[in-house]
Amino acid sequence: MLAEIGLVTIFLAFVAAVYATGAAVLGGQRGSERLVISARNAAIAVFPLLLIATAAMLIALIQQQYQLTYVASVTDPATPLFYRITALWGAQKGSLLFWSVLMSAFTAAAIAMNWRSNHRLMPYVIAYSSAVMAFFIGLVFFFEHPFDRWWWVNSPEGIRAIESMFIPAGAITPPYEWLATEKAHGLNPLLRHFGMIIHPPMLYLGFVGFTIPFAFAMAALASGDLSTNWIKATRRWTLISWIFLTLGLILGGRWAYDVLGWGGYWGWDPVENAAFLPWLIGTAFLHSVMMQEKRGILKVWNMFLVIGTFSAVMFGTFATRSGLIDSVHAFARSPVGMPMFLFWAAITLISIGLILYRWNRGELKDEHQYFDFSQRGNLKVLFSREVLFVFNNIVFVALFVVIFWGSFGAPVITELFLGEEITLGSQYFLQVTPPLFAVMYILMGIAPLSAWGVTSMVRLGRSLVVPLILTAVFMIVFVLGGMASPLALFAYFIVSLAGFVALYEIYRGAAARRTSLNEDWLTALRAVFGRNRRRYGGYIVHLGVTVVGIGVIGSTMFQQETTRTLGRGEVMDFGNYSMRYDHFTEAIAEDGRQMEIADVTVFQQGQEVARLRPRFDVYPDMPMTIAGAHSTLEADYYVLLSGWVEQGRLATFKVYINPLVNLIWWGSLILMLGTFIAAWPAQQVEYTPARAPVAARRQEASA
Amino acid sequence: MKMATNQRIAGIRWGARLCARIVIVWAFCIWVVQLSIASAQEPITTPEPGAVVDTSAVSDDAVNAVAASLYCPVCENIPLDVCPTEACIQWREEIRIQLAEGQSEQQIITNFVDRYGDRVVGVPEDPLLRGLSLITPWLIGAVVLVAGVSILIRWRRGQRGTLATTTGTVSTLDDEASYRARLESDLIKRR
Numbered sequence: 007m008l009a010e011i012g013l014v015t016i017f018l019a020f021v022a023a024v025y026a027t028g029a030a031v032l033g034g035q036r037g038s039e040r041l042v043i044s045a046r047n048a049a050i051a052v053f054p055l056l057l058i059a060t061a062a063m064l065i066a067l068i069q070q071q072y073q074l075t076y077v078a079s080v081t082d083p084a085t086p087l088f089y090r091i092t093a094l095w096g097a098q099k100g101s102l103l104f105w106s107v108l109m110s111a112f113t114a115a116a117i118a119m120n121w122r123s124n125h126r127l128m129p130y131v132i133a134y135s136s137a138v139m140a141f142f143i144g145l146v147f148f149f150e151h152p153f154d155r156w157w158w159v160n161s162p163e164g165i166r167a168i169e170s171m172f173i174p175a176g177a178i179t180p181p182y183e184w185l186a187t188e189k190a191h192g193l194n195p196l197l198r199h200f201g202m203i204i205h206p207p208m209l210y211l212g213f214v215g216f217t218i219p220f221a222f223a224m225a226a227l228a229s230g231d232l233s234t235n236w237i238k239a240t241r242r243w244t245l246i247s248w249i250f251l252t253l254g255l256i257l258g259g260r261w262a263y264d265v266l267g268w269g270g271y272w273g274w275d276p277v278e279n280a281a282f283l284p285w286l287i288g289t290a291f292l293h294s295v296m297m298q299e300k301r302g303i304l305k306v307w308n309m310f311l312v313i314g315t316f317s318a319v320m321f322g323t324f325a326t327r328s329g330l331i332d333s334v335h336a337f338a339r340s341p342v343g344m345p346m347f348l349f350w351a352a353i354t355l356i357s358i359g360l361i362l363y364r365w366n367r368g369e370l371k372d373e374h375q376y377f378d379f380s381q382r383g384n385l386k387v388l389f390s391r392e393v394l395f396v397f398n399n400i401v402f403v404a405l406f407v408v409i410f411w412g413s414f415g416a417p418v419i420t421e422l423f424l425g426e427e428i429t430l431g432s433q434y435f436l437q438v439t440p441p442l443f444a445v446m447y448i449l450m451g452i453a454p455l456s457a458w459g460v461t462s463m464v465r466l467g468r469s470l471v472v473p474l475i476l477t478a479v480f481m482i483v484f485v486l487g488g489m490a491s492p493l494a495l496f497a498y499f500i501v502s503l504a505g506f507v508a509l510y511e512i513y514r515g516a517a518a519r520r521t522s523l524n525e526d527w528l529t530a531l532r533a534v535f536g537r538n539r540r541r542y543g544g545y546i547v548h549l550g551v552t553v554v555g556i557g558v559i560g561s562t563m564f565q566q567e568t569t570r571t572l573g574r575g576e577v578m579d580f581g582n583y584s585m586r587y588d589h590f591t592e593a594i595a596e597d598g599r600q601m602e603i604a605d606v607t608v609f610q611q612g613q614e615v616a617r618l619r620p621r622f623d624v625y626p627d628m629p630m631t632i633a634g635a636h637s638t639l640e641a642d643y644y645v646l647l648s649g650w651v652e653q654g655r656l657a658t659f660k661v662y663i664n665p666l667v668n669l670i671w672w673g674s675l676i677l678m679l680g681t682f683i684a685a686w687p688a689q690q691v692e693y694t695p696a697r698a699p700v701a702a703r704r705q706e707a708s709a
Numbered sequence: 710m711k712m713a714t715n716q717r718i719a720g721i722r723w724g725a726r727l728c729a730r731i732v733i734v735w736a737f738c739i740w741v742v743q744l745s746i747a748s749a750q751e752p753i754t755t756p757e758p759g760a761v762v763d764t765s766a767v768s769d770d771a772v773n774a775v776a777a778s779l780y781c782p783v784c785e786n787i788p789l790d791v792c793p794t795e796a797c798i799q800w801r802e803e804i805r806i807q808l809a810e811g812q813s814e815q816q817i818i819t820n821f822v823d824r825y826g827d828r829v830v831g832v833p834e835d836p837l838l839r840g841l842s843l844i845t846p847w848l849i850g851a852v853v854l855v856a857g858v859s860i861l862i863r864w865r866r867g868q869r870g871t872l873a874t875t876t877g878t879v880s881t882l883d884d885e886a887s888y889r890a891r892l893e894s895d896l897i898k899r900r
Binding site: 267268269273275276396400403404407408411412415416419420424426427428429430431432433434437438515518519521522523537567568569570571622629630631648658660 | 768769770773778780786787788791793794826827828829830831832833835837838841842843845846847849850853854857889892893895896
């Protein structure tokens with residue numbers, strides 16, 4: 007029954023999305039409001055339809071209906087309820103359905119909320135977003151049926167089990183016992199972690215969210231309404247998607263740190279990079295969009311960035327779901343590879359074609375001259391906010407290019423044309439990306455202090471004095487703390503300067519109010535954030551990125567590791583910690599995995615600071631090392647159990663000291679807070695209200 | 710109309726020539742890098758096979774230092790020093806033996822690459838592949854930078870004639886006094 011419900015609703019959703027696309031295009035061309043309204047209703051209807059299908063799948067997962075092949079592939083009778091629910095996105099078929107329902111939710115919300123305010127763009131927004139939805143629902147319906155079932159069919163050789171969406175002739179439902187014992191597999195053990203449970207939904211929300219800015223940009227290009235309307239309508243959607251994508255990336259890092267057992271959080275794995283690439287372009291867009299709003303320039307460039315972000319999302323989805331690059335995340339080589347590749351290529355080519363068409367017609371001309379080189383020397387112009395923003399964009403795009411090349415470009419090209427498989431690992435990325443990140447942080451330190459148009463060196467220098475002094479004090483603390491590496495000091499310098507500039511700007515804003523309006527600090531701060539959420543929220547984001555940066559530098563440049571074999575009761579010294587190996591236990595967990603657990607006690611200066619239980623879990627064919635970690639703000643003492651002999655008479659430990667790694671997680675929280683402030687809807691007290699009374703007065707006068 | 714078409718054809722030709730030049734520079738850089746890497750590589754000396762070596766003097770840390778720059782052949786993209794699979798444990802033992810035999814880190818890596826191909830290292834050892842991998846991103850960066858600078862220069866040239874019209878848009882917000890003034894006026898407007 008659930009399978010039928012799922013099938014029918016997915017099919018109806020597909021029809022609705024296709025219809026919405028067609029009706030919206032026709033309605034837009036003919037100027038028929040009725041058709042556009044019909045398209046809107048169809049596009050919004052996709053969401054409840056897919057919601058029913060998803061609910062059917064969830065019920066099947068919870069009720070253990072193993073006749074559904076998907077349910078059997080991700081759960082078994084031993085799976086706890088929590089993982090039954092999260093199994094919805096535990097493998098390709100379910101996660102595509104989940105992806106589609108999230109996309110339809112975003113689309114419905116964006117259409118409903120912008121229906122009045124951006125009416126002119128609507129037919130094309132509906133058309134593009136519905137076309138993207140139709141593609142993904144089509145993938146679910148035609149290529150990755152989540153509602154396939156197991157059937158028993160009588161054949162000359164006896165009973166045969168087959169997978170099919172519909173009931174084959176003469177087939178019977180297999181007995182539950184057979185399904186539960188023969189066909190049901192638990193969820194991939196690596197995915198049984200809190201970070202892994204939330205990471206995919208966050209990432210998907212981030213990914214599908216970028217459909218909305220894309221649809222608006224394409225609508226602007228298609229309709230010819232190239233004013234800043236589309237930018238205004240999409241900025242918040244972009245920011246919301248960006249929050250989710252950022253959260254997804256961070257949770258993924260946290261998951262890797264806790265579960266993958268290699269002492270790090272970012273391995274430059276192609277699949278990680280696939281999610282990072284849209285983030286880079288999206289971040290570039292969030293910055294350059296200000297140029298278009300405030301100065302009316304960089305219109306073509308913004309179009310490229312929006313389309314680039316969506317294209318990167320589609321490419322990442324294609325690369326990870328098609329098995330283009332194998333890794334931990336790429337859970338399936340599947341039949342969706344070719345359709346996804348074609349869709350990605352088509353979307354990208356059509357978008358670029360449309361931009362070039364409008365550009366050629368001169369419709370994307372800038373409203374202002376870019377830079378005023380006329381007066382007061384060129385250097386001032388070089389430090390204008392416009393130029394610095396352009397540099398910021400160049401840096402993000404350059405990061406995109408080198409990371410794309412390392413993850414996909416070089417490996418694919420060498421395999422295709424030179425017949426040689428290569429891996430570009432962290433050695434490559436740590437050679438090419440640090441200089442670019444350094445420039446990014448330097449720009450983060452200067453750009454907020456620059457002015458539109460021209461910035462004189464004297465003024466820039468004057469506003470840099472306080473942050474520079476603070477940074478210098480910070481550096482002295484580092485040097486006194488024993489930091490001797492000039493490279494690390496340079497890195498800390500540019501990163502913390504960016505943070506102090508953000509803090510100083512917030513202080514300046516509040517101080518100006520305090521002196522002019524006699525407010526106390528708290529009121530002034532609240533008012534500053536309330537009046538210009540975007541700007542000051544942005545500074546908080548910069549502050550978060552600074553804290554993350556300090557954590558990354560510390561844990562990358564000063565990570566220490568060692569491997570030691572200890573007998574019971576033996577103590578090892580490492581860094582300013584010592585660790586005693588106490589016990590060894592073997593156990594079998596509820597879900598059937600064999601666990602080898604070592605008990606260790608960690609000391610610092612003779613004082614016991616933590617008892618840790620690093621574990622080695624073995625599933626039938628998948629080993630997993632679960633770290634034990636003693637976390638402080640200063641460093642993580644991170645222990646892995648990597649081997650043992652004779653029931654733990656001797657145990658081998660791999661120990662990492664990761665300095666400042668927790669700042670990454672704390673910085674991420676600050677970053678989130680800043681993004682929420684920036685995305686929070688502002689009170690509508692802009693400059694416009696003055697107009698209405700005037701018009702009203704005129705009406706009164708004429709009446 | 711005809712002129713426009715001619716101009717367009719000239720533009721396309723110019724673009725094609727530029728692309729060709731970039732590709733030539735790209736190929737040349739890779740070739741130079743390849744030559745320099747190839748000449749720097751030492752010949753490999755393989756020790757006598759069959760001899761049993763004592764590996765007890767080789768610490769796990771020494772093994773992992775070498776393994777960190779190798780990649781497991783089974784689980785793609787996981788560095789060898791942290792991979793828990795059986796195959797990787799064997800590879801690490803092999804590294805231990807080779808270290809005990811007195812081979813250098815580079816010799817061991819070269820040995821693995823010879824047997825399993827360039828996919829087992831983080832950056833290919835093969836001079837051509839190495840050049841291709843490392844040169845290309847920098848070249849793309851250089852092209853982007855040159856393009857950016859040339860566009861800046863073109864704007865500058867194009868603007869010399871139309872300066873007077875734009876001066877009104879220049880703001881100097883960062884000045885403390887004017888900043889405060891502007892803030893106050895904004896506040897008054899919004900109250």
